[in-house]
Amino acid sequence: MSTAARSRSLDVARIRKDFPFLERKVNGRPLVYLDNAATSQKPRQVIQALVDYYERYNANVHRGVHTLSVEATEAYEEARRKVARFINAPDETCVIWTRNTTESLNLIAYSWGDANVGAGDNIVTTAMEHHSDIVPWQQLALRRKAEVRYIPVAADGTLDMDAAEHLIDGRTRLVAAMHASNVLGVVNPVRELAAMAHRRGALIAVDGAQSVPSMPVDVQGLGCDFLAFSAHKMCGPTGIGVLYVRPAVLAKMQPWMFGGDMISEVTYEGAKWNDLPYRFEAGTPNIADAIATGVAADYLSGLGMDKVWAHEQALGAYALDKVRVLEMFRVLGPEDPSKRGGLVAFYHGSIHPHDLGTALDRMGIAIRTGHHCAMPLVRSHGIVAAARASFYVYTTEAEVDALVEGLKEAVSYFSRSRTPLRASPRVQR
């Protein structure tokens, strides 16, 4: 490979050295970790940032005058600036730390939703959403006597944009959509949805849980009003997430949690709110994990998000080609690899995903099995569960090959019985 070609792709061998986790064995075999859409592993730079904080400058933020508190506050706010740059936010005052994507979406529902959605209004989401982008809107609709609508998924696994054009109407207050699907692997046309929402006077909330870790995401370029994501899927720690809110929208939003740190003045009669974004961060925040999230964003920026995306798409296409030709296996989502990212969800005609998952686990291969927190979508395919292999910056083609060999071995294992393996009446195709 020429130097030019190399510089355009990730140096996976070098990246793997940053991830101590990849050295471990599972059931006596080298780990093949293919559950990255559930959570990614962490590079030592991120782990070290946590250790540094706890060993050297653990102190509460925004409070003391002592050196440690100043250092902790500076690191905490620097991490916010790093994340703002990572998603091209206009500045860091519109970046709110939360616990995860789910809390970010709930913050929108309670803080913005309760004040802006009324009886007879509607919220338009999609039929492929994660439960975290369905249930908060259902509950908001119940509280406000509003309606939740779902943009259907077309036969080719993409969003039905013609239907979206009709579903989003003058009573739509919010469009909520995932940027990339954790089951179908498809990338949704968020920019077009944002334009559609704005033409009707609605706002758009983007669930970036699967996109922010994997591709360049530019909140201003996409035109989104809200972007929610979690750090743990992008080399960062668990327990911390982000909500970006467009400044003009954020300025009018009321807090939803109250207490310390979110106020500027408290009397026995009432309180004044702190500046943005602090009024949305009540209580002592998750300081260590915020700092480590900034390091994770830097780590990914250092790799180059365009290269990360190219790597994921290439592995996604490779796995798609290999799995869909296996006998009795079906892959969910678009057949066109250019519409997909780095994951492949699939099912076998007669072997349940959990049984496949247990067999692969014995071979050291970790995949996700189940409904993927998208019960309505999975059931719409006539199945109750699917298996999913998802890739990240350290995944190799050899690991995809190991998956494919593992699947063949699992099929052979479950076919060993004298009772011939046949499509079970209990599993619908």
Added chain:
Amino acid sequence: MMQPREDLDELYEEIVLDHYRNPRSAALLAAPTVDVAVNNPFCGDEIRLQLKAGLDGKVEAISVTGRGCAISQSSGSLLTGLVGGKDANGLHDTVVLVRRLLKGDRLTEADMDNLGDLAALAGVRRYPVRVKCALLAWSALEEAAEKLKA
């Protein structure tokens, strides 16, 4: 690949796979006394269990249908062989016994005899995450027994 195969054999005994592929008593009843549907929110697996009881409150017919993995569905099929002629209390006692088996308690020889082929599911004890699968049908039976009592 020999090692994984041998490991898996503990979980997937021949009799378990046979019940998965050829589920017993899997035809819906025309007039069930109780009809219960449960699912496992962790994985989405589903079990529907129907009982027909006589005037004496004893089970005369059973049906278990569903969708899910080899463990949850074979457990449902094996269950159908253990309920005939039992009343609500008898069903409850069987559920308690099966829970103890799957959670790793040592059972007496007499208890193991009562459970018959279900002993083949005992391998699930080494796979804590799969114990829930094996218990799904039994939580349906427990609910059905409660309804039968009422």
